[in-house]
Amino acid sequence: MAKGKQMLYTQQGYQELVDELYRRTHEEREKIKNDIAVARSFGDLSENSEYDEARNDQAKNEARIKELEELIENAVILDESSIDTSVISLGSSVKVLNRSLNAEFTYDLVGSNESDPAKGKISDQSPIGAALIGKKSGDEVAIAVPNGTVQMKVLEVSRTQA
Secondary structure (H helix, E strand, C coil): CCCCCCEEECHHHHHHHHHHHHHHHHHHHHHHHHHHHHHHCCCCHHHCHHHHHHHHHHHHHHHHHHHHHHHHHCEEECCHHHCCCCECCCCEEEEEEECCCCEEEEEEEECHHHCEHHHCEEECCCHHHHHHCCCECCCEEEEEECCEEEEEEEEEEEECCC
């Protein structure tokens, strides 16, 4: 397989990829194989929607397995023990005061494939994540976001807890 673009992951993010791959190659494949066998038992495959659906599920699962294998092959795992916890970097947990909203937020900076803003995991390539990289506790930063500029003060920097 050709070497793809290398992506940076925290140890936790990498482990989530490995766990999903295991689940899809063992549990999902077996479930889909059983679904196909049951659907086949219904007879005529040309008008069998259960069979078509099971085959579509199989194709989606196999495509995701291939994608996960490639992501894992090209993953670079961040050595979190080498993180200077006083400076914001990938793998940092950051508490900020959003002066525009007068509210505190905590973000974990993760690789772009791991981001989940609803859970406070923001990419180091997002507008906020990129602007915070390299900052320290006490720093003020103006961040250009799609709907304007946000003023933030860094309150605390630590390592992300798994």
